[in-house]
Amino acid sequence: MTVLRSLLLFGAAALLEIGGAWLVWQGLREHRGWLWVGAGVIALGLYGAVATLQPDASFGRILAAYGGVFVAGSLLWGMVVDGFRPDRWDVLGALVCLGGVAIIMYAPRTS
Known part of the structure; x- marks a missing residue:
C-alpha cells in the first residue's frame, strides 16, 4: 500500500507541477x-505541498526520484495537451528515467 500511495502522490505532484x-x-x-x-x-x-506527503522522509531522495517522473510526465502532458508526438528516443529516455525512479524509491535498503 505504501508503494501505491507513493506512486499516486508522484502522479498528483506531476499533474500540479x-x-x-x-x-x-x-x-x-x-x-x-x-x-x-x-x-x-x-x-x-x-x-510543493504534495511532495511533503511522500512516505519517505528524505527530501533529496524524493526530489531526485520525482525528476524521473517529471521527465515522463512532461512528455505525456505534451502528447495529451499539445499534440506532441515523442520519438523512440524520447520514449526510451523516459523509460530510463522511470527505471531510475524505481531504483531510487523502491529498491530494498538496509538501515
Whole structure:
C-alpha cells in the first residue's frame, strides 16, 4: 500500500507541477493573461505541498526520484495537451528515467 500511495502522490505532484508550469507558459508566452499565471503559481505551490506527503522522509531522495517522473510526465502532458508526438528516443529516455525512479524509491535498503 505504501508503494501505491507513493506512486499516486508522484502522479498528483506531476499533474500540479507540469500543469502549473504550463499555465504560467500559457499566461506569459501565449498572452492569456495574469489569471493564468496566478493559477499556475498556485498549482506550483500545491506541488510543493504534495511532495511533503511522500512516505519517505528524505527530501533529496524524493526530489531526485520525482525528476524521473517529471521527465515522463512532461512528455505525456505534451502528447495529451499539445499534440506532441515523442520519438523512440524520447520514449526510451523516459523509460530510463522511470527505471531510475524505481531504483531510487523502491529498491530494498538496509538501515
